[in-house]
Amino acid sequence: MSIQVFGLPVSRGVAIGRAVLLASSRFDVTHHFIDPADVGHEVARLRQARDEVSAELMALKREVPEEAHAELVALLDVHLMMLHDPMLTDAIVNWIIQRHYNAEWAVASQLEVLSRQFDDMGDEYLRERKADVEQVAERLIKVLVRHRKGLTAPDAVVSSAGRDQSSEEPLVLVANDIAPADMLQFKRSLFTGFVTDVGGRTSHTAIVARSMDIPAVVGAREASRLVRQDDWVVIDGDAGILIVNPPPMVLEEYRFRQQQSELERARLKRLRNTPSVTLDGQAVELLANIELPSDAPAVLEAGAVGVGLFRSEFLFMNRGGHLPDEQEQYEAYRAVVTTLNGLPVTIRTVDVGADKPLDRLSVQELRHEHSLNPALGLRAIRWSLSEPDMFLQQLRAILRAAAHGRVRVLIPMVAHLQEAQQVLALIERARSSLVADGLAFGPVELGVMIEIPAAVLILPSLLRHFDFISIGTNDLIQYALAIDRADEAVSHLYDPWHPAVLRLIAQAIEQANAMGRGVSVCGEMAGDPAFTELLLAMGLRSFSMHPAQIGAIKQRILRADARALGAALPAVLEADNPQEVGGALLRSGAGRVLRAGLA
Known part of the structure; x- marks a missing residue:
C-alpha cells in the first residue's frame, strides 16, 4: 500500500531508492559502511x-x-x-x-x-x-x-567512489533524527536522500543535508515508524513529502522530475566562469561554506571566489572524545588554504553546543548538556572562552595556516564587547607564543558573526575592533523570534520574512557599509534564491553558501538591477507583510523588468 508522509522541505530535488532505517535510539550504536x-x-x-x-x-x-x-x-x-x-x-x-x-x-x-x-x-x-x-x-x-x-x-566510512554504484540500488536514509556527527559519516556514502521524524528547516542536520546536495525532508513525525526496511520510497525535497511504495505512474513522474533537475543543474554549471555582476554593473562576491578540508576542491569547481565559512567544529566531532591538537588543526587549515591558492579562507572558530555537541564533555559542559535551554547556554565563543587552552591551540593553528595564504578568522555568537576584547587578547597571546616558539605565522583579518540581536544594536562598537562581519541568519532569526530552529513543534513560527528579522539584517548591512567594513551573509538566506534580490537591495555584495547553490544564486544576480532594487527597499521594510508585498515592489524597482524572485 502506498502512503504519503508530510514534513518540512530542507534540501531540494527528488530522491528515489530503498529505505535504510537508522537504528532507533534505544541502543547506542555507531552507523557506518565498511569497506x-x-x-x-x-x-x-x-x-x-x-x-x-x-x-x-x-x-x-x-x-x-x-x-x-x-x-x-x-x-x-x-x-x-x-x-x-x-x-x-x-x-x-x-x-x-x-x-x-x-x-x-x-x-x-x-x-x-x-x-x-x-x-x-x-x-x-x-x-x-x-x-x-x-x-x-x-x-x-x-x-x-x-x-x-x-x-x-x-x-571505516566508505565513500561513494569506493563502491561500484552501478551494482547498488540507490539508498534513502530514514531515521528519527540524525546527529551532525553521523551526518558527517554519511556525507561521502551512497545515500541519495534522507528523511527524519524531527528537526526544522535550519537545524544543523538540515544544513549538512544541503551541504551534501541531496534531497531531504525533516519533521516528518512518524516516518521511521511507517517505513519498513527496504521499502521503495520517494523523497520530494521541494514539497516536503515522503512517498512510501509509490504506484508505477507516480514513480515514473518522479523519475522524469529527477531528469529535469539534472538538466537544470547542468545548465547552471555553465555559469561557473561567468563573473557575478548585476545588470547595472555591481560586482557581487560569491563565497562557499564548507565543513571539512576535503570539501575545498568543490569550492573551486563551483566557481566560488573563496571560502566564506569553514565550520571548524566538524574537525572536533565524532572522535571518541579525543579533540584534534594544534598540529592536526594546522594541517587541516593549511590544506584548505593551499587548495584555494590565494583565494580568501574564512575559518570560524569552533562553534559547539545546542545541536552540535562534542563527544568529550567537561564538568561545565555536562551542566550545559542538561540545561533547560542549550541554545541559550555555554556554546560557540562562550564555550571557547571557557576553555582557553583549547581556544589558544586553535588560534595558533589558524595563525600558522595564514602563513600559506589569505586567512580570515570569524568569531561566532558574540553579544558583549567584553567577549570581543577577550578574543583579541587571546589572539595577541597566540602570536606572542608563536614568536617565542619560532614558528611561522601570517596576518589575519578578524571578523565577528552577527547572530544575536544585541550584536546588531552594538555593532558600531564591535566594528571598531573587527575588519568585517558575517551575518548568520539562522541563529539571528532564532534569537530574534525566540524560536528553537531544531524543534519541529514550533518550526512554523520560524519566519525569515518577519519584519523584525529583515530590519535587523538591513541595519547590520547598512552600518557595516557606512563604516567601510566588509559584510557577508553566510546563513541559509544567502543560498536561498527567494532572498537574493532582497539582500542585494539591502546593499549586500558578498554571499556565502554551499557550493552547490552558487549557480542558482549567480543566475539571479545576473538578472538583477541593484540600484532599482535599492530604491524599492524602504517600502518593503516598512510593510507589515514583506513577503506579500516585497516581490512586486522589488520587481518593479525603477522600471526594470526583473525576474520574479520574491513572489
Whole structure:
C-alpha cells in the first residue's frame, strides 16, 4: 500500500531508492559502511560476539541457585536458542555482506525488522517475546561496542567512489533524527536522500543535508515508524513529502522530475566562469561554506571566489572524545588554504553546543548538556572562552595556516564587547607564543558573526575592533523570534520574512557599509534564491553558501538591477507583510523588468 508522509522541505530535488532505517535510539550504536574487503572481518566480529554472549548465558545458567524458579532457566534457554536462530544471526550476516553495514548497525537493523514482525502477531504471548529478542540484541551490541572501544567510526566510512554504484540500488536514509556527527559519516556514502521524524528547516542536520546536495525532508513525525526496511520510497525535497511504495505512474513522474533537475543543474554549471555582476554593473562576491578540508576542491569547481565559512567544529566531532591538537588543526587549515591558492579562507572558530555537541564533555559542559535551554547556554565563543587552552591551540593553528595564504578568522555568537576584547587578547597571546616558539605565522583579518540581536544594536562598537562581519541568519532569526530552529513543534513560527528579522539584517548591512567594513551573509538566506534580490537591495555584495547553490544564486544576480532594487527597499521594510508585498515592489524597482524572485 502506498502512503504519503508530510514534513518540512530542507534540501531540494527528488530522491528515489530503498529505505535504510537508522537504528532507533534505544541502543547506542555507531552507523557506518565498511569497506567490502573488511566484510569477512566484520562477520568474524559478529560471530565472536555471539560466542561471548552464548558463554555469558551458559555461565548464568550454571550460577542459577537450585531453589530458583525453573522459568528462569527456561528463559535463559530461550535466549540461547534465539541467539543461534538463523532468523537472527544469518539475517544479521546478510546485512553485513549485502549492505556493508558495520556489525552493530546490522544487529540493530535486524532487530527493527523482527520487532515489527512481533508487533504484527495476533497472539499476545508471541508478541511479548519481542522483549526477549531485544535483550539478546542488546547483549550482542554491548559486546561489539566493548570490542570496538578505541576505534573511531570515520576511519571505516566508505565513500561513494569506493563502491561500484552501478551494482547498488540507490539508498534513502530514514531515521528519527540524525546527529551532525553521523551526518558527517554519511556525507561521502551512497545515500541519495534522507528523511527524519524531527528537526526544522535550519537545524544543523538540515544544513549538512544541503551541504551534501541531496534531497531531504525533516519533521516528518512518524516516518521511521511507517517505513519498513527496504521499502521503495520517494523523497520530494521541494514539497516536503515522503512517498512510501509509490504506484508505477507516480514513480515514473518522479523519475522524469529527477531528469529535469539534472538538466537544470547542468545548465547552471555553465555559469561557473561567468563573473557575478548585476545588470547595472555591481560586482557581487560569491563565497562557499564548507565543513571539512576535503570539501575545498568543490569550492573551486563551483566557481566560488573563496571560502566564506569553514565550520571548524566538524574537525572536533565524532572522535571518541579525543579533540584534534594544534598540529592536526594546522594541517587541516593549511590544506584548505593551499587548495584555494590565494583565494580568501574564512575559518570560524569552533562553534559547539545546542545541536552540535562534542563527544568529550567537561564538568561545565555536562551542566550545559542538561540545561533547560542549550541554545541559550555555554556554546560557540562562550564555550571557547571557557576553555582557553583549547581556544589558544586553535588560534595558533589558524595563525600558522595564514602563513600559506589569505586567512580570515570569524568569531561566532558574540553579544558583549567584553567577549570581543577577550578574543583579541587571546589572539595577541597566540602570536606572542608563536614568536617565542619560532614558528611561522601570517596576518589575519578578524571578523565577528552577527547572530544575536544585541550584536546588531552594538555593532558600531564591535566594528571598531573587527575588519568585517558575517551575518548568520539562522541563529539571528532564532534569537530574534525566540524560536528553537531544531524543534519541529514550533518550526512554523520560524519566519525569515518577519519584519523584525529583515530590519535587523538591513541595519547590520547598512552600518557595516557606512563604516567601510566588509559584510557577508553566510546563513541559509544567502543560498536561498527567494532572498537574493532582497539582500542585494539591502546593499549586500558578498554571499556565502554551499557550493552547490552558487549557480542558482549567480543566475539571479545576473538578472538583477541593484540600484532599482535599492530604491524599492524602504517600502518593503516598512510593510507589515514583506513577503506579500516585497516581490512586486522589488520587481518593479525603477522600471526594470526583473525576474520574479520574491513572489
